[in-house]
Amino acid sequence: MPVAEEPGHTTTVTPTDFFESIGQKAGHLAPTTNGTNSVAHKEDEDERVVEEIESLCMNCHENGTTRMLLTAIPYFREVILMSFSCDKCGFSNSEIQSAGTIQPKGSNYLLRLTEMPDFERQVVKSDTAVVKFIELDLEVPAGRGQLTNVEGLLSTIVDDLELGQEARMEQAPEVHAKIDEIIKKGREMLAGEAFPFRLSVDDPAGNSWITPNMRDGVGKWEKRDYVRTPEQNEALGLAAADVTTSAQDTADEDIIPDQVYEFPATCPGCMHPCTTNMKMVDIPHFKAVVLMSTVCADCGYRSNDVKTGGAIPDLGKKITLRVESAEDLARDILKSESCALECPELNLQVNPGTLGGRFTTVEGLLTQVRNDLHNQIFETGTSEGGDSLSANDRSQWTAFFEGIDAAIKGEKKFTVILTDPLASSYVQKAVDPDQEDPQITTEDYERTDQEEEDLGLRDMKVENYQEGDTS
16 A cells, blocks of 8 residues: 655554554654754655554544654653544544663652642653552552643543442442542542642653652652562563562472572561562582572662571581682682681681671681671771770771781681581582592581570470370
8 A cells, every 4th residue: 555645744654564663763753853843844844743553443443543753751751642533433542652661670759749830740651650649549550651740640530430430329339439539539639629649650661750840849759769579570571470489389399499589578777678589509519508688679788698408417517727828718618607707817706696697708708707897896987996996906906907808818828717516517629529628627526505505406306296295
């Protein structure tokens, strides 16, 4: 079918052109159109701003017309405005879609309305955004994209709620009464009788927008970017459905090695909900351990830990490593949360549970110990330690950290002693696994009464535990 050109600012596109990319369509538009008078240069008059496509009307199933306009919203990005109208039945519809890509992070906008001019704020609602009027206790799920303002958005919602009220009165009177309260409060908001109230737009794709104002004070307009959850990525088509496995779905199944599991958690820093990731890793020639990592998207809190499993051995284990070269600093080391760390040459001793479980290198373990201690001793963020630290203590701590720094750089030989009553710690050998490493010494030992008590082993009954049960 040939292309039929009509006078004005429109062109008709054949069905073979329906699937042009956004970049191709943008290239057809007049580059000098600046939005002030919507007039392009004369030499570009054969390229029109508005595209027209013949498309099916979903109301009467006859052919109607879809018009598309690629435009840029100031301080935001490019969007596509689409409008459909049917001459046969009079049905019309309009929506907006992003012309760009999905953003690296989701975005959440919050606007606090306090006066009538706030209703004029422009709102871009993409088809993935969730809109909430918080005081109205009303949420609009993701759906059709819109380019409107706050007044138009709220008016549309209230009008849609009113459409089915007559049917609800007969079928569900209780629901009718509750929705009637929402409609009444929504009308009060539109009339300016319910200030202040808040509007929230949450878009995992990051392509929605509420226009700010230069005069906005603190708490008037807020934008927060956040890391999408795996479920949100999957809904946007960015991740496979089986990348991670929910803990609830595998409660009755064995943990699969190298499979990532997720658990809901609470951030210890800000008390907001967050997610803990867990993965089982099999350390060659040792045992399987569980790596756990927690990251809070709200406050930036991060933590990681290593948990060892398996049966509790009869004896504890003491591992001694002589670090004599830079290669020794690169050895893998697993320090369980029940393990004590000691370096006599560095005057360093770390009690069990202080660092939690760590799977790293010798250099990484020393670096973490050094940083944690330095932050605790020199709380002011400088090497002086503040006025509360005496000159003698300051000189001792300075010499202590200089010794650790020299060991980390490989300039000083030292010994690492791991004492683990649960025998769950490990140091990588520099030779074949079946050979003895001359720099590593291992020793099994009987746990002390205090270690048994600290681990709760004295109160643990694993045989005939039903004896004496009088229930």
